[in-house]
Amino acid sequence: MKTVVHTAKRFAIPVTFTDFKEVTKAGLTISVVFSSIAGYLLGMVEFDWLSFFLLVFGGYCLVGASNAYNQVIEKDLDALMNRTKNRPVPSGRMSVNTALGIAVVMTLFGLVALYILNPKTAMFGAISLFLYTSAYTPLKTKTPLSVFVGAFPGAIPFMLGWVAATNEFGIEPGTLFMIQFFWQFPHFWALGWMLDEDYKKGGFKMLPTGKKDKGTALQIIMYTFWMIIISIIPVFGITGRLHLSIPAAILVFLLGLGMLFYAFRLYEKRDNKSAKRLMLASVSYITLMQLVYVVDKFI
Template sequence: MKSAVGIMKQTTLPLVIADFKEITKVRLAVSVVFSSLAGFLLGADSINVTHLVLLALGGYCMVGASNAYNQVIERDLDSLMNRTKNRPIPAGRMSVTMAMAIAVCMTLMGILVLYQINAKTALFGAISIFLYTSVYTPLKTITPLAVFVGAIPGAIPFMLGWVAATNEFGIEPGTLFMIQFFWQFPHFWALGWMLHDDYSRGGFKMLPTGKKDEGTALQIILYTIWMIVISIIPVFGFTGKLTLSVPAAILVFIMGMVMLVFGLRLYRNKDNISARRLMLASVSYITLMQIVYVVDKFI
């Protein structure tokens, strides 16, 4: 009997942990935390380790809460799509009540933790949750403009780090916001292209033209160009304390051009393989670009 109970605990605990990671989208949350920490390092005159840890914890809570709310709201639609039907709620492994409890607890914890850094950081974190759950999520089945709305909370983390480090909002965090804002369009439209059929089953309108066509591919190219332009603006000295050396700007420009090449290939081929390559290139770009910015500051 004891051995049976032991086996059940061994099989249940990993499932509980796995479902918690799924309901909070741990990989996405970690990438968002990475952006916040990069912004913090760019803004900080000296590294406050306590604030760095609080930012990581509070940032994870805010992203986890947003994703949990999202999965509660979209639980019926998630059951229609192959990529989401095995999520904890539609698969029946987690109740709506439990998911809401996780979301509420993480919201309160996230705001409280970020408030320990400063009030502005907590405010922007709360705004991010509100926009993601109350505006972006319901708009996804109504209009492709949802992507524009979703790009706002998605762009906050990079900016949030600077605000956490300085307790100030100005041209510097505004520039970081714009970089990540424009980056999201080619990234999510490439993802939307790949998963267009699945998204359509759930009623989501993710592509700007509603189709996998030249219009969508052209917009991907245009937003990628804007992303590249904004990413190198700090080299010209227009962005206050946020600066970029010429060698770093050249490196960021080259990385952006590589991403643009993948966008041009999607325009030419109009296939899922090209969309996937663009999506992966966009993930590499945002990560490497932030690393370049941080390394450039400290060398």
């Protein structure tokens, strides 16, 4: 009996809070949940604490589960790259079974919470989880089109908040979806540009042309341009209950121009420093744009 206990202790891999945060990518997960909260505030008629809690809890669980599944699937590839080799699973601090168990439990909790909120929200949450783990993740080593596929689950959270608040899908959440859909291309291609050498160690094909060249930079400019156009469409009164005042539209437009400026700088310089600036500008844009939309609704 003592031998069994000793052996179990030897091979037990405790799950620390830090490792849990890393395997679920807590920082990224919180930023995704923020998009859902913005969508909820835009769609709601009356604020409901229970609905809000179910959205935040269910959304965090599903996004965290997606990230945990991703790290289980890519554990061998993560071990090859500098930016990911110290993650809990490839470093050996967390077993595959433990990470998978966390992902499964969070999936169940997330889907149940969103289903209690309303079935449509749970359905879109499940679609996002499925596309991220079963389509985007395996395609990353196959084709640059993985970014296109990944843009679908990545664009759902902003839309999901509206559906959670209204239990309806229409032009309003569709517009929110399209804004975040087009935003992801310059964001992830800037990130892919910065980390291209490291990504290649894992066999990931993230840039549209496969190279850090003018072709990739030009596509970044094009998608940024369309992102700006779609972001101000609600000012024209053609997106149902989703409205944007003229001052708010001007502000969103200026924020977009700032991001477009860094996209052109990347085209001109074609270096990692410019790519990093664009990536940071894209993070600022999506956050500030959503805040402008929300504040504009309530003033």
